[in-house]
Amino acid sequence: MQPTVYLVSNAVHMYAVYILFTAVLGKSKLHQFAEILTYIVYYLINCGVYLFMDNIMLNLISNILPMFVIMLQYKKPIQTYIFLTIGVCAVGMILDWMMFCIFPESMLLKSNTPQSIAFLGFVFLFRHYFNRKEKIIVTSNYVMLLVIISIGTIIIAELSGPESNAKCFVISVILLIINFLNFYLYDKYIENMQMKIMFNAVESSNQAYKNQIQLMNESQKKIRLLKHDMKNHLLKLKYDLENGNYTKADEYINNMTNNLITEKEFVNTGNIDFDCLLNYKLSIANEMNVVFSCHIVLPEELQVNSFDLTVILGNLLDNALNALKEAKVKQLNIDINYSIGMIVIKIENTFANISSKYDDPEKHGYGLISVRTSLEKYNGKLQNNIVDDKYVVKAVLYNVVKKS
Structure with a gap:
């Protein structure tokens, strides 16, 4: 018994x-x-x-x-x-x-x-x-x-x-x-x-959206000025074209186009969440004299929680920027792609040969914890390695679909 x-x-x-x-x-x-x-x-x-x-x-x-x-x-x-x-x-x-x-x-x-x-x-x-x-x-x-x-x-x-x-x-x-x-x-x-x-995520998100609003305001201001002077611009172009000054007309159009470009708008994918974060972080990189490149292929709308996106992408970029502070050669490459329900975020950055010092070590530690936690929601994974004297981190999110 x-x-x-x-x-x-x-x-x-x-x-x-x-x-x-x-x-x-x-x-x-x-x-x-x-x-x-x-x-x-x-x-x-x-x-x-x-x-x-x-x-x-x-x-x-x-x-x-x-x-x-x-x-x-x-x-x-x-x-x-x-x-x-x-x-x-x-x-x-x-x-x-x-x-x-x-x-x-x-x-x-x-x-x-x-x-x-x-x-x-x-x-x-x-x-x-x-x-x-x-x-x-x-x-x-x-x-x-x-x-x-x-x-x-x-x-x-x-x-x-x-x-x-x-x-x-x-x-x-x-x-x-x-x-x-x-x-x-x-x-x-x-x-x-x-x-x-x-x-930390809300603070980063607020800063990113604040930066994006400033970019939008600058862009709107330039569009209003161009619209206000449009009659004079068209008269100038008409004069050059009628007189065969095609080179001058082309240069004038290029000047008009350049005036519409906002200095701190580095990316414009159409996906507002990615654009806000990337433009904000890249503006910081630009102030640090970092040479950077971005290759982004994304739909305009994805079923990814904005909070999770801020946590994952924001913290990975923060880590890269912290490492770049001490690097002699400052290079940053960002590659973000969406394909068949999967987002792949790949960030490469140069770094110093000594251990990095962070302005806020506690926040940095929480950042890595939160990245892994947010990735778990999407059955994702985080990989990191050193390739050709660059630190390479790759975050993969699965089961991500486009919004209908």
Whole structure:
């Protein structure tokens, strides 16, 4: 009877782990069937070791190692994997101790039934309060601090128990609350990161649109002046043409055309989001005496969130401009193409042979995190390399369609 009860209770525990991982890590990179299959394999390994190998160390390894491997399918930083692995182990151990304090003589303890039910309740509570739709990529030592706290609770639990008395029960409750607060602090850290990423993106977007409005105003002003003097311009052209001064007429037309060109309007693709960002960033590059080139092939309207576009393109250009500040030879090449539902953004820039210094290192760090997070929404990828003394970064967005 006990093995059967254990198999059921362990299935409950595995379901709780699945809920926790999807709540914290987001969507798996695998197909849903493959994702579920990994949890089934984890379940079978765990059950097999428990039922056929009466060894505490092997039981511990069969819990920790498959759990860590499963998390790899979510493609998050190793700090997050370590945090979840230690956190789940700490909560499981403390719940086991707590249930022992409540039901010291129960046979169900050996089948892990009360522990699994309590863990499922813990996970549902976590998901209810802290589940976020946006799963950003975290690469911070702050997460490792939370790991150390969880390890501390495990050490305290080992030194204090397991015993079944009121004092131990109170200690187990306190340690469980500490771990719950650990997950709470992790969630609040994610929230803080999201706010900073959003603030940086909105600030960059506002600057870009402000710059584009200035360009439009300059262009409109020149058009109004040309319209005002159009009669005189036409009379001048008519005179040159009637008198056979074709060269002068051609030069005059060229002068009129040049007067219509706005100095800081470097690109005009028709896609307002790309134009705003590129004109703003290229105006900064121009002030830095950067030699740049742009090759852009885009439809006028794409189903790409403007916020994500600002995050991806804006931050990649910011990184390039930061590297160009210290470069002796300042060159920047931008290549953006759309083809068959895919946007490819390729940026090449020269750089100094010493490590770059940034005006705002914290903002720069958030930039890389936010680029990868935004790319995840489009199943995209980020590649970087050094080719012919140039830093080359390529961002690819998939499943992007034209607006009808």
